[in-house]
Amino acid sequence: MPIKNRSYVFYELTNSICSQCLRKVEAKVIIEDENVYLLKYCGHHGREKVLISDDVDYYKRCREFLKPAEMPQRWNTPIRYGCPYDCGLCPDHEQHSCLTLIEVTDKCNLQCPICYAESSPKRETWRSLEQIEAMLDAVVCNEEEPDIVQISGGEPTIHPQFFEILDLAKTKPIKHLMVNTNGLRIARDREFVRKLAAYMPGFELYLQFDSFEEEALRELRGADLREVRQRAIEHLNEFNISTTLVVTLKKGLNDREVGDIIRYGLQQPSVRGVTFQPIQAAGRTESFDPATDRLTLSEVRRLIIEQSGLFQPEDIIPVPCHPDCLAMGYALKLGGGAIPLTGLIDPQILLDGGRNTIVFEQDQTLKEQVFELFSTAHSPSSSALSLKNLLCCLPSVAVPEHIGYDNVFRVLIMQFLDPYNFDVRSVKKSCVHIAHPDGRIIPFDTYNLFYRDGREEILEGLRAETGGLR
Template sequence: MYHLDGTDILNEKYYKQTKSVCPECLGKIDAEILEKDGEIWMKKTCPEHGDFKDKISSSAKYYKWTHYAQRDKDGKIEWQFLKNGEANAPDCKSEDPRGCPYNCGLCDEHLSTCSLALIDLTNRCNFNCNFCYANVKKAGYLIEPSLEDLERVMKHFREKAIPAPAIMFTGGEPSVRADFPDICKMAKDLGFKEVIAATNGYGFQRKKGGLEFTKECFEKGLDTLYLQFDGINDETLEKTRGIKNLSKYKERVIQNCREAGLTSVVLVQTVVKGITDLEIGNVIQYAINNIDVVRGIVYQPVSLCGRITVEEMEDIRITNADVIKEVDRQTNGKIGIENAWYPLTTIVELGRIIGYLADVEPVEFTCHPDCGFATYLVVDPDSNEMVPIMDYFDPLKIVDFSNRFWRKIKHKEKEQIKLFENVLGDFGKTLDKGVNWLDKQQLRARFLIGMLQYTKKPGKLMEMFSRMLLNGEWESISAFTHGSLLISSMHFQDAYNMNIERTKRCIVHFGVAMPDGTIFEAPFCTMNTLHRPRIEKLVAKKMTAKVENEFDTAKGERVIDAQEVQDEIHPEVAYNGGTKKGEKKK
């Protein structure tokens, strides 16, 4: 497999010690990650609640590859998929002696910056999915930050030394908010390069006003819809969402995006064993059939909440490796587990080189190798068929070249050439600037030639790829992604499989405006596993009958006028203990 072929690494049993939490009391406990019968398992024992075990990966072989470290002759690690990033300064004091993950957030134990900021816009939703935690009916209270609160959170993410480049609005269903287009505009105005809505499609699919709403969101700055999309069969969708005939609903979202010019939809499939995993291949084909607007697919193996037995766990647990095996199987080996999938961290050095040479901030995917895997499909210009991008260029050689190139030049990022400054003063500084510029140009030429030699086919996509390498601009990245289909699998952690080493490297962070004026920032998995109930109680608003009964969740339709509900939520009242705008906080 890849660069492990011919080595003994795959024959060695995997074993590692880490920290996790007890699924019962959420206390911090020791855990072991070990190989058993070709799979990777986590085993842990809580002194009070006993033994727990959970499957981490159904392919020990693939797992070992993603945890492989290349060493030099002295045994020093030269390169691995586990990358260290540069974290921002902590936002809070680490007061809890237990350390991570109880000190969010963020505390000084966190190792990565935030690449994707998340804000829950509301917990109102027109659906009532049985496995969803963020729902007004289940919670019994309303969560809906005011525009002022949202601005505070967005500024928090943008004003850091290394700002978050992208933001995703989640919920509940974010598009039930009437001010959703203005929220998108606020995000764009504050400098987020990519503004994303995680949605079931509600506002965008409406028969009356859906197209206008889509257009308005797009014009005000919404870049991408992260569209809940469990399959193409109504039967599957009814099973997961409890609503009949949902495929037409999803179809209307795609059509309205197409007509509005919003050509970046990512289909998000929650993968549940025996229910939606059967539709993995269907979703790929659906994406290909709608390639003019669909940019990618994200498979999300379902996270587990609540208490379940080991047997129940084994029945329903599905891992990233299971997903990519299914993709392999359902595409008849066209997107194979052996050669098509790479951990998200693979491109860190490539991004750093582009960032350094083009003087732009790199997007640092320094998450843990277990967090997610991705591949790209592209149209082969010779056959007109969708093929993995590996047919277009040699990814491993490109990655290896990038890693070695970055090792050679990374010192230049911090040490500028100073030839004339000491001799000629200010004039020397100007000359040195010129020397540094020339140095970057020669490095850029070397890098481009290096990339070129591992490229197998010319075409429009490669033109965009070379633009990406040249300028690192978001426009080039965006145009490249419009010529390819990203397929990825992201497995969020729950209390059963939580690995604190993963948590410390999380790059997807929730932000919540707190009543005391601070911002609570927490990694995605710890927010949902540990912090959500406590934090939500601090920012919750009272539920009213109109809010509770706003939607017929058996049909996904609105039954109470939006304005009437909005009037009850009193958007002019900030969260801060119900303090009105302009009033002093107590």
């Protein structure tokens, strides 16, 4: 009798959760037909097969981008029920907070059909300055000098004490302060933007910028925001306020615009980069079918390479702190053009934690400068860039006098885990966190699934089934 083989290669084993009941389940990582899938089984809801990568080589390469974890200064919760039921941060987590969100309101001046926080004009929760300071202090206690704190919501710019919040945050030892915004107030209130400019440097806007097309904007945001986006960018360019364009991606809707948005960003003086975020199946997800509308990180990476006309495969690499969910590429914006940088790097230098230094000789031609930038030579008379600062999801970059943050352009893919692609190994490395009002610091992925609004009631039931540690 002939030997029968399975149709796939069993590559790894992990834990996931059932997309229906959120119970923890065992999951195989399998390779089949040049794709990578999670194959999981729930005793209540049966089998589930979820695409997690359409690029086997890149998936395997992510396993090479591993480095010792950077821990926070303190832990916030004990280990009792096991990941992901103990957030956080618990001592079993493997990464400190590269970026922490402080949500100052649940109210918004839009009701987007896609919104992980389910914000809307109907919600009336405003956090007080006292609550916000307690959340900021919790982040500082964890990090001492937080890399990035992002003021978020809801729509934070409509908070009645918005500038007081920024003033308060600026008193804390935060390296880089961001504001997450849909841009409505930025577009409509030039004086508001002028006041924002006073918080530079070390300040940046995280500007919602999903599409150039009305249909896509109405499906994602519930409104035609094309003119709003144009006026917002005009105001930000006028005052040269550092800006990241943030694109929520849906398969078959706005994924064909990836290259156009990158090229647009390169032409805007204020734009320092573009972040692409495939929709996370959490919160409000109208007209979104996870079976057909999901995009994996590897698919977005391919779109960037194929559409941008700038980045090659070696230019978009895993971010070592969380390689499964973050990929990045850096370029220099100079003279109206851009030069990719990431592909010139020896990955081992990156994994060494940036202990080596990139040297920038100021008297060379531009092409020679770029290559010298990534050499390991050292010269006391040279200006230097910190490789650790440059090659990270963090926007802080120390640069020579004639090459400033204005010349840095980064493309980042930020894929958040949801009940379909959830992988416990990966969530333990999450470095994007949300500050809970009670002082916990919780990974973005698990916060939206288990800890937002009334979801902890569901979580309590799941915890009860585990029995906890004895």
